[in-house]
Amino acid sequence: MRCHRRRPSFRTPGWPPGRQRWGARDGARLVGLLALSERRSAPMGKSVRRVCFMGERVVAADGLDVLALPGCARPAVVAILTRLAAEPIDLLRLDGLPADSPMLSLLAWQLGSDGRRAYTLSAHQICPYLDLSAGWEATLSRSRRPHQFGRVLRAVSGLDGFETRTVTEPVLVDAALERLLALHDQRWAVQGGSDAMTLPSVRAFHRRLVPALAQHGMVRFEELWVGGACRATYYGFERGDHYRLYQAGYDPAWAKKSVAFVRMGLSIKEAAERGVRCYDLLRGTETYKFDWAGGARVTLSAQAVARRPAARLLARARQLRVATEAAAEAVFPVRSLDLLRHWRRSRQRGKTAPTLTVPRKRGREIARELAEVGDA
Numbered sequence: 001m002r003c004h005r006r007r008p009s010f011r012t013p014g015w016p017p018g019r020q021r022w023g024a025r026d027g028a029r030l031v032g033l034l035a036l037s038e039r040r041s042a043p044m045g046k047s048v049r050r051v052c053f054m055g056e057r058v059v060a061a062d063g064l065d066v067l068a069l070p071g072c073a074r075p076a077v078v079a080i081l082t083r084l085a086a087e088p089i090d091l092l093r094l095d096g097l098p099a100d101s102p103m104l105s106l107l108a109w110q111l112g113s114d115g116r117r118a119y120t121l122s123a124h125q126i127c128p129y130l131d132l133s134a135g136w137e138a139t140l141s142r143s144r145r146p147h148q149f150g151r152v153l154r155a156v157s158g159l160d161g162f163e164t165r166t167v168t169e170p171v172l173v174d175a176a177l178e179r180l181l182a183l184h185d186q187r188w189a190v191q192g193g194s195d196a197m198t199l200p201s202v203r204a205f206h207r208r209l210v211p212a213l214a215q216h217g218m219v220r221f222e223e224l225w226v227g228g229a230c231r232a233t234y235y236g237f238e239r240g241d242h243y244r245l246y247q248a249g250y251d252p253a254w255a256k257k258s259v260a261f262v263r264m265g266l267s268i269k270e271a272a273e274r275g276v277r278c279y280d281l282l283r284g285t286e287t288y289k290f291d292w293a294g295g296a297r298v299t300l301s302a303q304a305v306a307r308r309p310a311a312r313l314l315a316r317a318r319q320l321r322v323a324t325e326a327a328a329e330a331v332f333p334v335r336s337l338d339l340l341r342h343w344r345r346s347r348q349r350g351k352t353a354p355t356l357t358v359p360r361k362r363g364r365e366i367a368r369e370l371a372e373v374g375d376a
Contacts, residue, residue, distance in 0.1 A: 020051075022084065024068070024076035032068040032076025034084075043317070046310035050091040058202060062127055062282050062299050064096040066103060073102045085110040090311035092117075092304040095124050096283075099298055107302050117304040118312075124301035125283035128293030132279055136272040140265075144291045149265045152258040159226050159257075164266055167221040170214040176221035177210050179230045183249030197247060213237065222270070224263040232259040234267050241277040261288070268292060 024032035035054040040047055053064045068076040081103065084092075092111075097103060104121070111119040132139055140146050156162060167176040181197060188194040197203065213219040218239055224232040232250040236243055245267070250260040271279050281289045283299070305315045 022080050024072075024079040026072070026075075031072040032066050032080060034066045034080050041314055042310075043313045044310045046308070048090045048308075048310050048314050049088065050093070050314065051087075051089050052093045053095065055205075056095050058199065062096050062125060063098045064094070065098060065101050077102050077106050081106050081110050085114065089304070090306040090308060091314055092302075093315075094302045095299075097124070097300045097302060099300060101300075104300070104302070107304075111302075111304040114304070117306050119302075119304045122301050122303075124299045126285050126296050126298055127283050128281040128285070128289040128296045130268065130279040130281070130292055130294050131277065132268070132272040133277050136269045139268060139272060139292075139294075142294060143265075149261070153262050153265065156224075156226065156257055156259060156262050161225060161227045163225045164263070165223045165225060165230075166270070167223065168214060168217065168219065170211055173210050173214045173219060173221065174207070176223070176233070177206060177235070179223070180221060180233045180235050180247065180249050183230065183233055183251060184247060185249075186252055187249050189252075222263060222267045224259050224266075226254070226257075226259070231257075232263040234263060236267075238276070241275055242280065243271050243276045243278070244280045244282055246282065261291070264288070264292070 020036045020038055022034040022036060023030050036051050037054045037056070038049065038051050041050060042048065053061075055061065056064065066073065066077050066080060094103075094107075108119070108121070111117055130139060140149065143149070167173055181203060184194060184197050188198075197206075210219055218237055220234075220236050220238055220243075222234045222236070223230045229251075231254045233248065234245055235247045236245040238244070248260060248264075250263075268279055279292075281293055303315065305311050
């Protein structure tokens, strides 16, 4: 089995610059594929070649791995990683690897003993999930607020025009996505928008993705309507007996009616009834996920850094950003953090950033440091 790499000169229409497809072939047959993104940075005035999973920096995903035909995963990984390890890459960072990935041991073998690079493997994200194999009633009884769910469901279902809708048809998903984006914007407006769905490029990606997945029955929008309008919606992906809840939106004016809590509970109920075994809440430790989650899995981050000073500096910049954000959360009150996030997200979108008002003398300095590190 051999590995080949396709650079932009081989790309199909719309294939963006800087993206690479690493493929493993058995003869003429493509049996494995690894989609990566390459960028150049210049810390200390020195060019640094950095490679990561495609889309990880902008969209982010869980469970990223080599795509392979059944029975071909391990030989495909061997072929691809052997070739990848031979490349002059200064910073390789693979975030979101599943804990059972066939890449893990081979990454350690190929990169862990490479004297040219420092290799580390660390926890990346916590991803709550529900096991629905026992059915809806058992799942509800194990949840944190089963009685409250019953009460608010009865209250909301008694409102004028209450109904739930599930949108999966290719001709209807475009409108459902726009409702999701509008409600998502309303939900996050006070914080200057969501990091996940604010950028125009990210929205364009989902507008292209959703109709294509709907053609294969893999996308779902689960909505709650009251008074002639959609008040809460969930956007997810389903394949086989595994459902992944990706994004949500709700009308803040209806928050006191718990419309998002109700629709999520009904989403879980409907999933159990159609035979879903794993309801995956994906990355994040938000409290609402653990109202329902019965467990959590961990994704991993593998990093290989060349021993050049410029490469090591670039790798440290990410750690500094995380530490700075944690320090800001410890120092600032919630209101000031919301203003800081609003300022950063407005700056990322190229809009005029609002004036920051924070209670600490160095608030603006820390805000600038966060932005500069985030741009690294």
